[in-house]
Amino acid sequence: MSDTPNRTLAAFGAVLVYASVIAFTDNYVRVIARDAGLWQFHATRTAMAFAILALVAVSMGLKLWPKRPWAVIARSAIHGTAMLIYFGALAFLPVAQVAAGLFTAPLFVLFFQRYLYGQPIRGVQILAVLIGFAGVVLVLGPEALSGATLAALLPVISGALYAMGNIATQRWCAGETAETVVAGFFGMLGVYGLLGMAVLWAFPLAVPEGPDGFLQRGPVWPTGEFLWWTFVQAAGSLVGVGMFVKAYQMAEVSRVSVFEYVILPASALWGFLLWGESLAWFAWVGMALIALAGIIIARPQRDQVPIASRQ
Template sequence: MTSANISSLPDRTLAAAALVLGYAVIIGFTDNYVRVIAEEGGLWQFHATRSVMAWMILLALLVPMGLRLRPRNLRAVVARSAIHGSGMLIYFGALAFLPVALVAAGLFTAPIFVLLISGFAFGHHIGPVRIAAVAVGFVGVVMVLGPQALGGASLAAILPVAAGALYALGNVATREWCAEETAETLLGGFFLALGVLGAIGMAVLSVWPLDVPEGPAGFVMRGPVWPSGTFLFWTFVQAAGSLLGVGMMIRAYQLADAGRVSVFEYVILPASAAWSWLIWGETLTPLAIAGMVLIAVAGMMIALRARSQGN
């Protein structure tokens, strides 16, 4: 699909914002239980197992819901899936040797890359409101993560930023390359890419096992283990939640300009924090609460601007 075709598509920013909010609530809940999975399982087995479960759900719903999994543009879907899968692989891999706050802060540079890619690669107009919203939202993210998000910067800290860049490129590709694909087609491609990467990681760690620490500390380095009922249950919850949540996110990027939708994704941080408080009793600092207010302001700036333009 050409840039001219893309520009003729209706831009439904408010509908996209509602979908991203639903995505954040669902993913914020399921991601809080990754710590339970990491107690005994490994990252690679988690991705491989979750992908198999996700595909089983997709195939089970294929006929009842009339899903279409066949890509219209196979090359575009494969490219997008590889980009998104690689971004998530780098993100989770960086967790092995960098603080979680630093890794998360790097990933949330994605909206900045979305604007740069949309503007310079695809020639989209970038207005001052969107630039300001990205800046406000990112300041809010850093405040939520805390001062440690800016500490410990090193060459290795480039990895989460690289993950953010790949995540941004995949999100731009959703509308630029795959606007005519169904959400389930892109979901299937995303989980297939992660499943393949997970299987490769399991194979490598089976041949060359590492000395793995116990518990969540060994999540990235752990090879395949015999899964317990707890691992399978929460991995299934992840698979089902990711299908619904990521599907909503994909549809949002198909409905509206990526530069606008990417700012709404900041809401996943306060959503995750809210679930952490409800599930684990973890509380937020006043600085983090102020950061969440800034994140909300960033989203409102985009939404109000879209409404004034009739989108």
């Protein structure tokens, strides 16, 4: 067993690559949703991602089989379920509300690490998370705080599962390669996608036209546009999620989880460049708070200790 330093700056760089790539590809989900459903999207993207992974693995001699299959499967199930709930909630809740719920994850990271693993919570960590979350609310707008119903709890549940998956990436899968963890994640989403397609094929629902039918739509004949942007999603997600996994393997979970807030300004930037979408002044204030949270959390602590690598 060797010790891996808490390489906070390197982890932030990995998260920045992840956020930039994912924010770009996710902007085209609205295009994908016009022609096919969520379940077919996940199944098709997994097939494409596995084809790319296989080519890379053969050419670079990578080994995708996990050292601890149970750990990778469990982590994949947790993260995959979080993403299913997140995308599913988009069918009947405002995007702002869903995103705000997901970004409660850093709060849950601190909670789980304190009460499941006995890790102390520093005041500066709480301050950074609260500042970052306040920035998220400003970026998303006042509507992110409205609609406190049972349905509104779904994104928060997604955030809790997302936090658990992030912790599992470091604590359960520290000895796994990034490509192994990525393959497990895509594999689980592919299984979910195939199950969803099978259920909707056997028991079809009334499907609204266009993106409104994304959740209810069963298997359909894919269009060229759907296949192209799903391929872009697959390739981009492999790079982005690979960087995401490396970040959580390099540094403390509670630090990296705050860095993830950078995906919001990245999404806003791509939204402006691709679709001409602009943000209000309070959204820019929110982005400044998000950056401040990242700076606070990245400051080294005197009592910081290395993270044990489970090689």
